[in-house]
Amino acid sequence: MSRDPVQYVRALALPEIERRVTRSGASVPEFGSGQEVVAVGAQLAEFRPVVKPAQRSAVADCLLLAQLAANKASNGNPDVMAWYTKYVEVLQNVGWTTRSMEFHDTAVGDDNAGVHQAILPVLTAALGGAAVAATSLVVSVLKGLKEMDAGSPWITIFDRSSMHVGGAKFQLGSVDADEAAGTVNVRLAALAIEARRQITQVLFFKLASEHARLRAAQAHFDIGFERLLAVQPAVAARVQPFLLDNIGKVEL
Numbered sequence: 001m002s003r004d005p006v007q008y009v010r011a012l013a014l015p016e017i018e019r020r021v022t023r024s025g026a027s028v029p030e031f032g033s034g035q036e037v038v039a040v041g042a043q044l045a046e047f048r049p050v051v052k053p054a055q056r057s058a059v060a061d062c063l064l065l066a067q068l069a070a071n072k073a074s075n076g077n078p079d080v081m082a083w084y085t086k087y088v089e090v091l092q093n094v095g096w097t098t099r100s101m102e103f104h105d106t107a108v109g110d111d112n113a114g115v116h117q118a119i120l121p122v123l124t125a126a127l128g129g130a131a132v133a134a135t136s137l138v139v140s141v142l143k144g145l146k147e148m149d150a151g152s153p154w155i156t157i158f159d160r161s162s163m164h165v166g167g168a169k170f171q172l173g174s175v176d177a178d179e180a181a182g183t184v185n186v187r188l189a190a191l192a193i194e195a196r197r198q199i200t201q202v203l204f205f206k207l208a209s210e211h212a213r214l215r216a217a218q219a220h221f222d223i224g225f226e227r228l229l230a231v232q233p234a235v236a237a238r239v240q241p242f243l244l245d246n247i248g249k250v251e252l
Contacts, residue, residue, distance in 0.1 A: 008093045009234040014068045017241045029249040031056040037137045037250040039154040041067040042161035043171040046138045051177045058232040059175055064239045064246055066090040078166030080192040095227040101190055101217040116142045116203040123172050126189035126218040138172050154248035168199040186221040
């Protein structure tokens, strides 16, 4: 990092605030202490039980901040990779250590499969293999998506946030903590769909329908407890006006 994280966060350019939520009595969901999945904008984040509720809130704020800044920086730019460049840059400047995200074209075995089916192998690899994926709630969400209510608040949040000029971008993964090392760790699959138009209902989108290109990368981010705590107030202050429209629990 080349500058003070708190000053960086305070100076970061974010989009204009647009209140979209119209549900009566709607409020930002509270984080629990068990295993749970939360939609944080265009990311499905699975929190493991070892991650404390306060840490979950701080992590979600960081992930949302990176997305908002990337949205602002890439507004009108069809290059999805430019969006991810800004996303990673923000996390690094906030204090996260990030391993390089190298995107590769991803082959899809069934051209008629929806994105939620096509990305399961990518997510499985990002999480660490089949044994870990077998207990993953995010994997369960993808496998059971057809049985879920398409009008669920979290699906609305995820779809809207995933949209990008000329395609879509989103992330799926897990958040864990290492008490001995004093770190919070995020493992995720970063996905980008390059198409000829903006995509709605991204998880059900069929790649063959418009000869769309699916690109994927595995990523691993981590941050120390103390550093996360130090930057949390500044990050929370910046994302607070956006929380109601961007945070939703996934009910399983």
